[in-house]
Amino acid sequence: MFKTLLIANRGEIAVRIIRTARRMGLKTIAIYSDADANAYHVAEADEAYRIGPAPAAESYLRIDAILDACARAGADAVHPGYGFLSENAGFAEACEKAGLIFVGPPASAIRAMGLKDAAKALMEKASVPVVPGYHGDNQDADFLGEQAGKIGYPVLIKAVAGGGGKGMRRVDDPADFAKELKSAQREAGSAFGDERVLVEKYVARPRHIEIQVFADGHGQAVSLYERDCSLQRRHQKVIEEAPAPGMPPEMRKAMGEAAVAAAKAIGYRGAGTVEFIADASDGLKPDGFWFMEMNTRLQVEHPVTEAITGLDLVEWQLRVAAGEHLPLMQDKVPLKGHAVEVRLYAEDPAKKFFPSTGKLLRLRLPSNMSHVRTDMGVREGDEVSMFYDPMIGKIIAHGETRLIALRTLRGFLSGMEVAGPKTNLAFLAAAMGHEAFMAGDIDTGFIDRHLDQLVPKGGAELRVLALGVAAHLLRRNAQLEASQRQGDEPFSPWSASDSWVPGGHRSERLKFLVAGEEVMLTVMPDGEGWRIAGAREEGDDMLASAAMSGDGALTATIDGVRLSAACVSKGAGFILIHEGTATEFEIADPMDVDVASDADTGALKAPMPGKIIQVLAEPGAEVKKGMAVVVMEAMKMEQTLAAGADSVVAEIHVGVGDQVEAGAVLVTFEENKV
CATH class of the missing domain: 3.30.470.20 (ATP-grasp fold, B domain)
Structure with a gap:
């Protein structure tokens, strides 16, 4: 048995391999990109070596950098995990050439199964049943469309290389075949460096x-x-x-x-x-x-x-x-x-x-x-x-x-x-x-x-709203008490923005954005807890009492039912976790009438960081709600961004190949033009 193992991967699979290797008495070596300098797998390994910047193409996909890490660490063997270079025959060969044991199949086996079309032909020779379809070399769009017609719709377009659902499209209508083919080829080329696809019969009720x-x-x-x-x-x-x-x-x-x-x-x-x-x-x-x-x-x-x-x-x-x-x-x-x-x-x-x-x-x-x-x-x-x-x-x-x-x-x-x-x-x-x-x-x-x-649609459950109100009031009380301990001005009823009156009861209007929806509630002290109105119709109030630890553990009684949750601060608001469901509460100004949505209907924004791979409209073009406008690649997946309303494109702010941050304005629209 070899003594030192380098894991050419990251995340949970690297951690999982490290644990078995350590149990077997092996020294474990991790690699990391700049984004993973403080990652879990780095902390778990005996040693860890930097291999490059954050993008995978400049780190986890660099064979030379990984082999250099092996040499510096004195590794005897390399485990590729899954993803990245795990099914790269060139990497397996490079490891063997460098005198390293590759913990995986021979490069010849990787090549034999690496291309789905060739693999299917090989399986047919071995008498293994294969799905009906076209697995040949002709990649002409019209030809592939003809083959799809012969196979019979629905069909499945699949990337010849790679896996993980990338470069895969189901097509039910012949009119959509050309568009879906281009999308599958583009995604396959980006993910695997190979745009070739095959076309197969889509099984009606398939089990994988x-x-x-x-x-x-x-x-x-x-x-x-x-x-x-x-x-x-x-x-x-x-x-x-x-x-x-x-x-x-x-x-x-x-x-x-x-x-x-x-x-x-x-x-x-x-x-x-x-x-x-x-x-x-x-x-x-x-x-x-x-x-x-x-x-x-x-x-x-x-x-x-x-x-x-x-x-x-x-x-x-x-x-x-x-x-x-x-x-x-x-x-x-x-x-x-x-x-x-x-x-x-x-x-x-x-x-x-x-x-x-x-x-x-x-x-x-x-x-x-x-x-x-x-x-x-x-x-x-x-x-x-x-x-x-x-x-x-x-x-x-x-x-x-x-x-x-x-x-x-x-x-x-x-x-x-x-x-x-x-x-x-x-x-x-x-x-x-x-x-x-x-x-x-x-x-x-x-x-x-x-x-x-x-994936239920609609707002939060009533009990979750009540839990959220209780969490908000307890957090606010704790902040006020902390402020008083520091010698700040004590909380005064004369400065309260609620419905308190001398000799009367104090009620308070609370306005939240809960999972993106506006919620307005009225809260009034009631014994050791609160009476919450507005969540139900016809004045049917909820009674709530609660306590919360410094770690955010919330214990509450809502209408006589004992419940527990966790409250985690996020910005000015918080996230409430109840029975595995996380619900975000944003604290809103009750006087702000425009708080219901922060969506900018006049612009299309990037939902997360990514790369622009296609722009499907131009200035002056009329677009309908739901029409695809921009395609971007984010976290290894192709995302199509659509217009949120009928409008006219005013300006395109990005081009193909641009890297954008979350929230970046991609396209602006002329409002009320369609």
């Missing part, structure tokens, strides 16, 4: 089921069973589980054998995942699955496989890379219970899962729940950067049955406290408790089909 395979350098290969990754948004996985719900034993056997055949066909070594699409329209059947691609690396969702098998896949990777035989043969691989994993992202589900950035003001996990594993890539106080994938971490629950695992995970998510950037935490908890999901009625269209239930 993948097989974890493992092979050593001695000709042995095994299947470690399947994972179901059907719950996706933007063609990217967000919830995974093992084993797949409703999987017949004969289908598990058939898929496992096909995956092992795929691995052996390319002389594979190490951990790999063979991804299949299965038709769920009439239940899972042994003849109803087709090869999609093979990921020649460890997968994000590998912990659910570890949970049901009791194995450490990173340890297997390191042992196989060191030349050892597989620790177990197929008939000895255990399968026990059920595991579910969710990916916690900094993103806004209410805005089409748009990525979010910022400082993690709060990140607290329940400490009293067994059978839950957390793989976090950041800590409280860390920054979610615009430069990398917005995943905060993963939470995995294991139970004797699927329902036990789901309920355990939902309970854990409800007890988490996350504030700062917007996250998908409440969305994940809602998915765990959704009736159809709990029944195993899933396919890749699940999230889109149930989005209104998973």
